[in-house]
Amino acid sequence: MSEKYDVVVVGSGPAGYVSAIRAAQLGLKVACVEQWIDDKGAPVLGGTCLNVGCIPSKALLDSSQKYSDVIEKFSKHGINVEKPTVDVAAMLDRKNKIISQLTSGIGGLFKHNGVVVLQGRGKVLSGARVEVTNGKEDPSIVDAGSVIIAAGSVPIAIPPAPINGDTIVDSTGALEFDSIPKRLGVIGAGVIGLELGSVWKRLGSEVVLLEALDTFLPMMDSQVASESAKIFKKQGLDIRMGARVTNAVEKKKKVSLSYQCSGEEHTEIFDKLIVSVGRRPRSEELLASDSGVTLDERGFIYVDDFCATEAPNVYAVGDVVRGPMLAHKGSEEGVMVAERIAGQSTKLNYQCIPSVIYTHPEVAAVGKTEQELKADGIDYQSGVFPFQASGRALAADDSEGLVKILTDKQTDRILGCHIVGPSAADLVQQVVIAMEFGASAEDLSLMIFGHPTLSEAVHEAALAVSGHAIHMPNKKK
């Protein structure tokens, strides 16, 4: 007889492990099913984010930024370093140690909170039951009061460029190159393409990004997107827009890639090729035919505003449901669902989810873009402040980019904030807090910001909304 749990979570990524811990904190008996195993057969916790996504990419972004600073910036500060070199193996080793530290940390938190790990592949059956198959024992069926599906997403593959795991890789393979590719091709100039392209560019690769769309970062505010494009081009990222890849094949350990652009056919030879054209929900083989859980036409599990599926007591959170594929969005959905299962009435504000691209400088956003406000016919005002006018940014030799705040013209309520610049990820969070409290630009203007800080750029952008920024000439309002 298998055990009965109050909650069974399928998947231990940021959406799954957070919901499992929160449910356990609320006194529920929780199991978390995870299929990923290491080479010793032990479950690997943390999902894409910790193992092959956010954390390892940030480790390499930080390492490569340090190298780039030595090459590009140190001498300006009066620090001279003779011929720095890169030890790729040591860099990857550091990254892997961070992953181990964090994933074993989740194991520790599970133990502390009494969350049981069930190793195997979970399949949701009717009546809120989960079948767990691990290939070692007979499949077991676990009864759950409630099921939370947090199965995540996988990279999208495209037929013209099949992944071979060596010269043509997805985002996972791009974290494991054992040497610096001389010429690196990247299909897709989205979040992953820009982050991983930046890593290898800083380490010395010549990087060409091929983007099918004509508009760069269409989900970002268009002013911030075009400012970002200028900065990335200056850094040497060769971003080719309107490029449709038609074929990529390995030839003599290199990749021969063909693409069409403005009606012309082009061919490029690369040492490595990263395919980063988006991710899709991992919803295949996850649901029994009578589970009662339904998928939309793109394979996302259909859920309501509270992440309830169409099957009673079955919820789904994170990348496997609608909305942006962001770890923190999944985690907060996980918390909401755990608390609702425990009888609370937690809600999420989907209008206030920050997003970040961890290039240097970072690109960060929350709320509406200017083009969305225009399309929605909303009467708005904007305040823009360039980091060129920030004393702290100049002192740090990191003064590219801007902060832009958008407000409702009648009420002055903040509707969005868009930043490209140093520490944009952390700066935008200040505006997330302001927006959650329904703040106006005037509210931010009246707050005291420490000097000298990068945060002053947020303050000045808020002041600029009403045309009285201090440290730049204001536009007539």
Ligand code: NAD
């Ligand atoms: P993405 O959607 O950000 O970018 C993919 C890009 O590839 C798009 O610009 C698209 O137009 C382009 N594209 C699609 N097919 C193409 C083709 N055949 N040829 C050329 N270009 C093509 O997807 P991603 O960068 O793969 O990231 C996947 C998901 O993971 C995203 O939802 C992203 O938000 C998330 N993610 C987030 C972070 C972060 O928060 N910092 C980091 C990594 C990934």
